[in-house]
Amino acid sequence: MDQNYPEVKLGLIAVSRDCFVRSLSENRRKALVEACVKRGISVYEAKTTVENEKDVLKAVDEVKNSGCNALIVFLGNFGPETPETLIARFFSGPVMYAAAAEDTGKDLTNGRGDAYCGMLNCSYNLGLRKLKAVIPEYPVGTPDDIALMAADFVPVARALLGLASLKIISFGPRPQDFFACNAPIKGLYDIGVEIEENSELDLLVAYRAHKDDARIPTVVKSMADELGAGNRYPDILPRLAQFELTLLDWAEEHRGSRSYVSFANKCWPAFPTEFGFEPCYVNSRLTARGIPVSCEVDIYGSLSEYIGACISHDAVTLLDINNTVPRDLYEGAIKGKYPYGLNDVFMGFHCGNTPRCKLRNEDNTALKFQLIQNRLLEKGGEPDVTRGTLEGDIAAGDITFYRLHANADGALQAYIAQGEVLPPATNSFGGIGVFAIPDMGRFFRHVLIEKRFPHHGAVAFGRYGKALFTVFDYLGVPEIHYNQPKGLLYPRENPFA
Template structure:
């Protein structure tokens, strides 16, 4: 994906001047070697930081190497002021970790006391109001810290991406969909830029792409992707024209930013005026690494982009849509899986999920609900253009970062799976299962007033998402509590 950053990681060792500097340098070399064995590429800085002048020197060194994220490694106790000033003056995410003692046979000159130094490091970061990534247990051997650094990479990639992201919107929102509307001030607080446009601006740009010479090539690519699912070949030129419109708009309007996401209006005026539903094009944009959220859901687009950075894979945005009927549950789920009925639900959207995440029988169809509304249930014309099919089975993470009405940020993360169960329904849809979903639905999604849209990553990535939201300063990070762990507002007698 070209729309997410590449992490260029730098490794900096620090050493307190009353400790043996060679101990920290030897441990740094071992850590760099362990990272290499695990396939984690990084630049091992030659300067070891003992004082503020070293701090300035090493920052010049890693910047010259193009590093955009750092691991500051306490090979011994470490100098708390210079090591934390690294985070202050480096323009990018910084991780801190410390060396475990290596052997009971060398606890005199070979003892580094980094276990103690990590406490002073954390305290000093707090004094300076600095954000940093600190692993759950930040003390380890070279191999263990190499694993921590590997966990840091997707976190760093996301933080770098957000600092260079512009969300482009085409609105306003459809009536009665206020649930996905939220103040944009928290986005600016995160460093995300927002460009709001009219749906009319998009229509003018679309019409300017009529007879674009690139349309036949895009049509051919769409036909190849869809195969037997190409049920409306006459629609493809219109949708190809729209895809080129979005791609050109992104390139021409990203400005000083490197990465883009869209939050587009898709109904009720869109299909009639453009001549199709935009869902299939949105799915293709997502596959390219450019998320396009439905219904001008700005925080949905933000959440999708975060998931792409974390996983390096495409994501989707779905309605947390409908309960699973009891008869379907009894026939296809109850005796095969360890989920209760209210652990399951159906995630749905009209057709924006990338084709690579749908079952083999996916196809371009028409939007049934919009056909009823806009074409009186007659033979579909401009309500065609959805990409429909059951979502393929596999691990997922349902999550969202949301701005509240009073301008605060909150989030949720829940890991689960899509079950290999036929939905017997329409749209891009799947049967989802999340442990204790019923309680999570009531006390997080309903209780904390989240909108109906949730982002879906197609793997378990809750650990990285939680760390990202912590780094961003989100105070309320909700997750699905295990059975027996009550939510704050949960009735203990229920």
């Protein structure tokens, strides 16, 4: 399968108000390009400087013909408010607006650009025209400042471009009693994402059609090489390889007009008995390739994972916000060693869908069986059809826990919380880790519970809250929640508690 996310080709258009010195904007544009090059940011410099509406058409054609799919509109001086905002209308990809700070106090006559003021009129006119744009937190700066803004913009643009051409493919209705995975489809259409819903039977028929596929031995070898000493059930790898090929072929055959895909698949209770394995390890492998496969038909979980994969350019995972950390484990392995209270830590868990590259390199990281399903389907006996999970403790390091979701009323909402996975061993099963998020207890109560978020959360491995917030804001998500620090009360938090 081709790369499952877009490559960003960044363009730069400078604008100039006709009563200002045009060369000021052009010279500042040149300096900005040089600053981007120094930071390793590739950017196409449009030679057309926009002063009027005809310039808009010429400049947009120039960047489109060069292959640009994301754009920086640079106010090198005050800027022409109508033409500069029309750029966002005629350019089909994401656009960021930024403005030049003044260069020197030694030349504030002909050398003054007033772009600080121009950004106000720019924003006002974008609003009048109901045009979307990315505006950095402080969008005025030196060439080096704006080069940093450009670096922040690239992963945001990658996610927005990916979503604009994403199809989520689902198999099976959600399992019974999993109303948390309810997925009002209208919210997907609102942000430009397509959805294809299928039956588990469709998937089973496709899987059986891949029996004795000539590619199976190659995939089996890839799995064995990845698992190494953790390959505890080599006899089940051909079944898993057959399933992996089934999903990849389905993606190719069903992407339709879309360039990118993700999956939201049913995995219990009938799946293991009918397919003969648990799909978790296959899910992990595709997710590691940038093709998220969420568990339990969690369509918005799959969407969230895909956004995180685009932003981080890395593997992601989907976990249950699962269980508390026992007090004895906290006091023995966490208290006094890390700056977290007992209510700041919890365990994130799923059966075995976290990519191998995000698990610790320890003896207990291996291909295993789903303990809970084994109790139900195989009465706790020797596992067969419940094999196929990838289990182990999640590697320590920075994380961002987040989710974009449509609530029971169909309205989009989101949360973002940065934290880390701690090193202490979990001494448990599944793909699991000890997560620490500052003020998690209050966040759990006043965001996750109060706003009725489901128990699934996406995890990106690093600190990506800034980019995620920008993406959610651009998409028009009305509520974007975060873990507020002590002293900043949530709207309905009891001040007397």
